[in-house]
Structure formats: C-alpha cells, structure tokens
Amino acid sequence: MTVKVLNISEDILGANKQRAEENRQRLGKHDIFSIDLLASPGAGKTSLILQTINSLKDEFRLAVIEGDIASKIDALKIEHHGIPVVQINTGGGCHLDANMIHMALDNLSLEKVDVLIIENVGNLVCTADFKLGEDKKVLILSVPEGDDKPHKYPLIFSQVEAVLVNKIDVLPHFDFDLSDFSKTVYELNPDVSIIPVSCKTGEGIELWVKWLKDQIKTSES
C-alpha cells in the first residue's frame, strides 16, 4: 500500500504569497505604507500602536487592522482615538494571512489612509511565515520575555526589519542582557534595526517614530 502525502503547508504558503502580492499592489495603488507588527501576547503591540498614533496622527492619516483569536478589546482602544480600525477574529487561528487582510481592506476607506498598521495575533512562530502584503515586518520583544528568545525563535528574528525591545523601564529587575541580545539578533539578521523603548514611559519612542518616518519617506521615493 502506498501512502499519499499531501504537502499542505507549501500549497497554503504559495496561495498566501499570491494573495499577499495582490494586497501589496492594492496598498501601493493607494500610496499606503504598511507594517505588520509581530510579538508574543502581552509584549505591548497595542500600547506601541497607541504611542505611534499619538506621534503620527497630525502628519499622516492612519488606519489599523487588529488581529486576535477573539474579542474586540484592542480595536475599541484604537477606535477611542478616532482612528479607523477593523478587528479580525481568527477564531483560534494563530496568525493572520493575506486572505484575512484582503477582507479587512474591503472594510477600510483606502483612499483616506496613508499609513496602515496591522497588529498580528500574538505568536512568535508562524506569523513570520505569512506575508500579508505589508511593506515592513516589525517585531516587539519585551524585557520580561527574556533575552534568549532569538535563540529559541530564530526565524522570526531573521524575517523582520526592526526589533523593538519594549518595557526597558523594568530592565533593572530582570536578567536581560541587552548587548548580548543585540549581538544574537545581529548574527541572525545583520541589517535589522534594534530599538529599545518603553511604551509606558515613552522612552525611545521618538527613535521608533524616526525609524518609521524614514521608512515611509523611502517608500515614497
């Protein structure tokens, strides 16, 4: 008896890539710069988005897509700031895919958006595999998670353009070696930008905003 093996993951990733390319072109047509924000649950994705909204809202028209397994808690926080937001509930799915983003884009007035922030589902594993059509992938790693994460989740650290180290206000209370961490990340991804921030105190946020504005400017030219 022969066993038939279906290589689902390759097919899924292939179809996703095509859909992501459609999204990318659609966003490009509207001159929208987009980031896909990746992190573990609780690393501070929504807090960073709120800080970013504060810093950019006078200069750019923003929109947010919130990805969560369930609930609209994060979307309500964004909406509270008057920013257009679409909540995707994956119903158990551990990552966003390009199809979900396609549907979310149908629910935004794209002609009124300059910068789109996508908050992915909290997960350091498969979120790295799925292109959504974004310009840049950005990872947030928070101090309490530990400086060993690049060793344990090398793929995601190698796939992103910036790594934000959040919650640096609690550095004194944790054995988190920032220079050791940075060294490991640069080994995986020599071109990455590492930006230490605290969404709580606001420390480092101006560096993040500068990085983001530089990317937006580069994408326009």
Ligand code: MG
């Ligand atoms: Mg969140």
Ligand code: ZN
């Ligand atoms: Zn997943």
